[in-house]
Amino acid sequence: MLATGxxxxxxxxxxxxxxxxxxxxxxxxxxxxIGLTIxxxxxxxxxxxxxxxxxxxxxxxxxxxxxxxxxxxADAEGRCRFTTIKPGPLPAAGNAWQAPHCALAIFARGLxxxxxxxxxxxxxxxxxxxxxxxxxxxxxxxxxxxxxxAGPTDWAIDIVLQGxxxxxxxxx
Amino acid sequence: xxxxxxxPPYDAPAYASTARRAPRQTLLALPAALAAASEALGPRFxxxxxxxxxxxxxxxxxxxxxxxxxxxxxxxxxxxRPLRGAMIEIWQANAAGRYDHPQDAxxxxxxxxxxxxxxxxxxxxxxxxxxxxxxxxxxxxxHPNAWRPNHIHLSLFGAGFAQxxxxxxxxxxxxxLAxxxxxxxxxxxxxxxxxxARFDLALTEPxxxxxxxxxxxxRGAAATPMETP
Ligand SMILES: [Fe+2]
Numbered sequence: 001m002l003a004t005g006x007x008x009x010x011x012x013x014x015x016x017x018x019x020x021x022x023x024x025x026x027x028x029x030x031x032x033x034i035g036l037t038i039x040x041x042x043x044x045x046x047x048x049x050x051x052x053x054x055x056x057x058x059x060x061x062x063x064x065x066x067x068x069x070x071x072x073x074a075d076a077e078g079r080c081r082f083t084t085i086k087p088g089p090l091p092a093a094g095n096a097w098q099a100p101h102c103a104l105a106i107f108a109r110g111l112x113x114x115x116x117x118x119x120x121x122x123x124x125x126x127x128x129x130x131x132x133x134x135x136x137x138x139x140x141x142x143x144x145x146x147x148x149x150a151g152p153t154d155w156a157i158d159i160v161l162q163g164x165x166x167x168x169x170x171x172x
Numbered sequence: 173x174x175x176x177x178x179x180p181p182y183d184a185p186a187y188a189s190t191a192r193r194a195p196r197q198t199l200l201a202l203p204a205a206l207a208a209a210s211e212a213l214g215p216r217f218x219x220x221x222x223x224x225x226x227x228x229x230x231x232x233x234x235x236x237x238x239x240x241x242x243x244x245x246x247x248x249x250x251x252x253r254p255l256r257g258a259m260i261e262i263w264q265a266n267a268a269g270r271y272d273h274p275q276d277a278x279x280x281x282x283x284x285x286x287x288x289x290x291x292x293x294x295x296x297x298x299x300x301x302x303x304x305x306x307x308x309x310x311x312x313x314x315h316p317n318a319w320r321p322n323h324i325h326l327s328l329f330g331a332g333f334a335q336x337x338x339x340x341x342x343x344x345x346x347x348x349l350a351x352x353x354x355x356x357x358x359x360x361x362x363x364x365x366x367x368x369a370r371f372d373l374a375l376t377e378p379x380x381x382x383x384x385x386x387x388x389x390x391r392g393a394a395a396t397p398m399e400t401p
Binding site for chain 1: 176177178179180181182184187188189190191192193194195196197199200201202203204205206207208209210211213214215216217221248249250251252261262263265271272273275276287288289291325327333334336337338339340354355357358362363364366367388389390391392
């Protein structure tokens with residue numbers, strides 16, 4: 001059967017916005033609590049101020065106290081913020097590991113289908129052996145997926161939709 | 173999403189907002205060495221944490237203005253297997269073509285008895301159903317005298333991020349479909365025609381509401397085997 005076609009989320013998606021979903025620790029999750037600030041810019045360097053950003057992490061495993069999923073709304077500066085538990089490593093093929101990361105899906109007016117990417121963390125030694133980071137030959141492009149420390153428990157990453165510093169997006 | 177004929181491209185020149193937002197680089201395919209990618213593992217949602225709201229036709233103690241409709245269908249994967257317990261989010265304009273949203277400046281009235289958000293879950297057969305009113309067409313600034321066809325926005329979660337779908341359901345016989353760059357961005361006429369609901373007299377409830385059938389197929393079945401919740 002043919003899959004149903006994707007269409008843009010449009011400018012009025014905030015009718016399904018529930019700001020509390022951006023805090024994945026709101027049910028009392030246990031672990032290393034972090035803030036993750038994501039800045040979104042378009043091909044002109046302009047903020048993507050009407051985007052929806054969804055975050056999913058497979059670790060720690062989702063349960064009643066940790067949904068693993070969040071949604072946040074970009075503000076006029078193109079920034080959104082999640083509060084979550086820092087993810088752990090995930091098994092890869094063989095005896096290898098995927099470095100700790102969050103999966104992201106970006107929806108916006110002007111995007112007829114989502115942009116998928118990942119956020120890794122600069123302090124993780126496993127980044128050096130992560131199979132997905134290793135599949136990106138250009139070090140500058142690889143760095144586009146790695147959040148930098150922005151405070152003792154805060155991380156920040158810029159996502160560029162188009163152009164010279166374009167973020168690596170995934171084919172899913 | 174590769175060269176899948178069922179999906180639109182990122183870059184669609186007739187839809188002006190794609191020009192500065194469509195990526196230019198080739199997308200990175202997930203390396204096989206990932207084995208179980210995060211993107212295939214979740215999320216999952218349960219009605220306990222995400223309360224269903226299956227009747228958009230009433231709000232704040234009164235009935236919304238407009239043509240009452242029932243929308244129902246089945247959610248399956250590409251192999252035709254039902255997707256059970258899947259969350260579907262719904263949002264739409266009111267009968268006058270106005271969203272209850274601060275950024276919507278269209279000169280059409282708000283309706284105190286219509287908000288326009290809904291949420292339902294599929295049953296064991298992948299079936300879903302909600303009640304609403306038929307949304308109105310509304311203008312947008314993509315090109316001179318541009319109007320969006322009547323549509324309902326739907327957001328769906330399958331087994332994993334890789335199956336994530338946000339789409340729009342359209343109505344049969346709408347003359348604006350042939351002029352709409354968002355609908356026309358799906359190049360294959362048969363694929364885009366599947367975004368148009370079918371009027372269904374069997375679903376129609378006498379003296380109450382018109383029935384529209386809209387079946388939805390999520391891609392990526394092979395990458396994301398579906399589990400019974
Ligand atoms: Fe819309």
